Amino acid sequence: MRKIALGLMATAAVLALPQTASAHRQWLLPTATTLSGDDPWVDVDAAVSNDLFYPDHFPLQLAQVKVTQPDGSEGKLEHGITGRHRSTFDVHLTQEGTWRIGTASSNIMGSFKVDGVEKRVGRRPGPPAGAFGPNGGPAGGAPAGMPPRGEGRPEGQPPAGGFGGPNGGPNGGPAMETVSIDAIPANATDIKLTESISRNDIFVTRGKPTTNLFTPTGKGLEFVPVTHPDDLVAGQPAKFRFLIDGKPAAGLKLEIIPGGKRYRDAEDGFTATTDAQGVATINWKGAGMYWFTTSASDKNPSDKRATDRRMSYTATVEVQAL
Amino acid sequence: MIITPNQARWGTALLGATTLTSPAMAGSISVEVPRLSVAEYHRPYVAIWIAAADGSQTRTLDVWYDAKHRGEPGTKWLSDLRAWWREEGRNMATIPVGLSGPTRAPGKYVIPLPKDLKAGAYVLKVEAARETGGRELVSVPVTIAPKGAKGGAAQGKGELGAVSVTLP
Numbered sequence: 205m206r207k208i209a210l211g212l213m214a215t216a217a218v219l220a221l222p223q224t225a226s227a228h229r230q231w232l233l234p235t236a237t238t239l240s241g242d243d244p245w246v247d248v249d250a251a252v253s254n255d256l257f258y259p260d261h262f263p264l265q266l267a268q269v270k271v272t273q274p275d276g277s278e279g280k281l282e283h284g285i286t287g288r289h290r291s292t293f294d295v296h297l298t299q300e301g302t303w304r305i306g307t308a309s310s311n312i313m314g315s316f317k318v319d320g321v322e323k324r325v326g327r328r329p330g331p332p333a334g335a336f337g338p339n340g341g342p343a344g345g346a347p348a349g350m351p352p353r354g355e356g357r358p359e360g361q362p363p364a365g366g367f368g369g370p371n372g373g374p375n376g377g378p379a380m381e382t383v384s385i386d387a388i389p390a391n392a393t394d395i396k397l398t399e400s401i402s403r404n405d406i407f408v409t410r411g412k413p414t415t416n417l418f419t420p421t422g423k424g425l426e427f428v429p430v431t432h433p434d435d436l437v438a439g440q441p442a443k444f445r446f447l448i449d450g451k452p453a454a455g456l457k458l459e460i461i462p463g464g465k466r467y468r469d470a471e472d473g474f475t476a477t478t479d480a481q482g483v484a485t486i487n488w489k490g491a492g493m494y495w496f497t498t499s500a501s502d503k504n505p506s507d508k509r510a511t512d513r514r515m516s517y518t519a520t521v522e523v524q525a526l
Numbered sequence: 527m528i529i530t531p532n533q534a535r536w537g538t539a540l541l542g543a544t545t546l547t548s549p550a551m552a553g554s555i556s557v558e559v560p561r562l563s564v565a566e567y568h569r570p571y572v573a574i575w576i577a578a579a580d581g582s583q584t585r586t587l588d589v590w591y592d593a594k595h596r597g598e599p600g601t602k603w604l605s606d607l608r609a610w611w612r613e614e615g616r617n618m619a620t621i622p623v624g625l626s627g628p629t630r631a632p633g634k635y636v637i638p639l640p641k642d643l644k645a646g647a648y649v650l651k652v653e654a655a656r657e658t659g660g661r662e663l664v665s666v667p668v669t670i671a672p673k674g675a676k677g678g679a680a681q682g683k684g685e686l687g688a689v690s691v692t693l694p
Contacts, residue, residue: 254657260602470661470684
């Protein structure tokens with residue numbers, strides 16, 4: 205998660221942990237990733253929370269979730285409900301092979317000035333009214349409790365003030381007018397626009413793992429596993445490859461976090477970095493569910509109105525016991 | 527002093543709030559909240575309590591938590607202090623104001639050891655849990671006696687710094 209330096213202590217134990225901007229994490233958690241039988245179903249929890257995989261903050265909005273069948277066609281999300289802290293749904297695995305279930309988003313955010321006044325572009329959409337159910341959680345506005353903030357703000361969450369306390373007050377500052385990218389006037393100056401593309405996936409396999417869904421498109425940051433994500437075994441290093449615009453993404457840092465923090469004293473996250481071929485080798489710390497994420501920034505947005513591009517890829521994978 | 531249901535339960539036993547001999551008079555507890563260089567820092571929740579060495583009795587001395595977290599009671603995260611919650615927290619109907627305070631910034635804090643501890647063997651326990659961070663429990667054995675009273679010190683490894691009990 206991060207590096208902790210204990211400045212005040214002479215005998216400081218330094219825990220080397222991966223770095224992250226914000227720990228509010230979006231995750232999907234399948235009941236199983238490897239299924240057999242004639243009529244398998246997988247059930248999925250989806251939420252945004254600090255600790256994996258404890259839903260105690262916000263449910264993931266089901267409208268964002270897409271199911272892709274092994275043949276590439278769209279599948280069906282069934283029995284979806286959104287609770288106070290998590291959403292759940294089922295997927296009927298009607299085809300043999302590896303399914304992808306997850307969220308994908310792409311948007312452009314930034315700011316510009318017109319007549320000396322700064323305005324914002326492309327505020328991320330908030331959750332729909334009533335999304336938090338009968339408990340009357342916040343909808344669309346700044347959520348109470350523990351709002352996500354900063355770079356790691358998950359999709360579907362509105363920007364919100366930060367925590368009180370030592371990290372300072374709200375990060376939003378005075379409210380700025382937000383306009384769509386198409387509404388930027390011709391006389392605008394200081395235009396700063398960043399294209400943000402992110403994916404968050406799980407993979408579940410009925411029968412034998414297939415790789416059809418991992419065929420690269422050559423666009424953006426892509427996960428092209430060498431070791432199939434539904435064929436991970438404790439004690440066996442996994443190799444995951446990442447491409448950016450079809451080329452190996454070298455030097456990409458993966459943050460890998462095992463679930464179950466509640467049963468430990470520390471998160472026990474760790475990192476892996478991709479080599480020149482874009483391949484990261486991951487040494488799992490035992491069987492269980494793991495969440496990993498990686499991100500990259502460059503100046504090659506697909507939308508030419510933007511100047512910068514930020515890409516992130518996140519997935520939850522299951523490591524089986526040997 | 528506010529008497530909690532717990533304290534009432536102790537009666538006149540070891541930890542009881544009676545006014546007998548006070549060998550621990552002017553004893554103090556020092557707890558260090560370490561400064562951590564992390565991307566996202568929140569002050570830890572901290573519980574400080576003392577237990578009879580045989581675990582038969584416990585008594586909360588201080589709890590630092592966010593009683594008003596952006597309009598919501600921050601009691602939601604008290605159970606993250608899992609050892610304290612098992613021994614003490616869940617038995618309290620509410621956290622007494624007199625035994626609690628807001629979360630503290632990194633630094634060294636001194637709180638008094640209760641003056642009414644009877645002679646005996648104790649363990650002072652300090653537990654810290656931090657949002658987006660870790661959790662740690664530090665224990666310091668303490669002996670209260672008219673003669674030969676013994677404090678002690680221990681060093682946290684992550685969420686806590688030095689913890690010590692000083693007796694006169």
